[in-house]
Amino acid sequence: MTTALVVIDVQRGFDDPYWGPRNNPDAEENIAALLDGWRATGRPVVLVHHDSLTPGSPLAAGTPGNGFAAILDGVEAALTFGKNVNSAFHGEIDLDAWLREHDIEAVVLVGIQTNMCVETTARVGGNLGHRVTVAIDATFTFDLAGPDGAVLTAEELTRATAVNLHGGGFARIATTTEVLAELGQASASRANPA
Template sequence: MTKNEIALAPTAALLVIDVQKGFDDASYWGPRNNPAAEANTAALMDAWQETGRPVVLVQHASRTAGSVLAADHPGHAFKDFVAERAGQAALLVTKTVNSSFYGTPDLAAWLTAQGIGQLVVSGIQTNMCVETTARMAGNLGYDVLVPLDATHTFDLAGTDGTALTADELATATAVNLHGGGFARVVTTAQLLAACAAPAQVTA
């Protein structure tokens, strides 16, 4: 195996986190990065379906007043390309916080029941629900891969007025996950190549 090759377990689960219509509201979120995120996520979902690996959809139901991700808002719905592929999902998790492990049904319990030890974490936002879920998954002992180019986020300002662009935040997430030992940051192309290769069982 070369440096850029990845071994995917036959049961490796793809988590597609919060790819919902509300994130298309630029007036609410501000500037985003990575316009290829949706196409890359769709390609991963298709590859997972073709190889019989499980896909887990995660949907955020915000409790924040006026949120475009509230359960009674049109923005709560999955983006069309995800909705069109929702029938292939092995599990739908609904959550109200950043981590997909604090949702309903219990993600960790389901993964354990299925004998799944490897997770690929994609979706929105890179530095929020994707990073939080990946960090927690790493702490729980899963082998975690994050295709950064199948995620996106938005510019963000801190309380002191310091602002970071979406790309800067994505870079920080990649450094946090890799440097902190929570996950391996990979590309969609690497994962698609791994899907096409004979399945490998990882430790």
């Protein structure tokens, strides 16, 4: 089974103080490790960028913040496209159709923000019948205030995303280490068919 790594919104604009406190300082290192694993096994990588329509957003198209973060420099992607909504399945490219055309049955999602674009992409992908895994430690998000002014921390939001996706049957939640171990096992089984 072919599995694509879908890297969501790993853009320079998320370094802006505009967003507030974030979690998971190891996210970029984990994303880089997964990219290395995908490169080493020749599996497809999909890069998605958010083209914000919000005035003044650090992610607005045509601004420096819209560009991919440095960890994506030199990454050869099978597909790169933009979106201006949360789900990568509703971008400039029909991701669902592209995956099916390329016989890609599963996706591993990483990127920013855990509880926004990563979670929404996982929900839509699961609803469309794709086998979705979220490498939760290869994502990060920011503290967020609710309508009553109560703030949930980025870590609380990440735990909620994991519960929502797992409990709702939208996606499997895994760590980078688990995904890389499975990648190695899949490579070994392809090299040594029974």
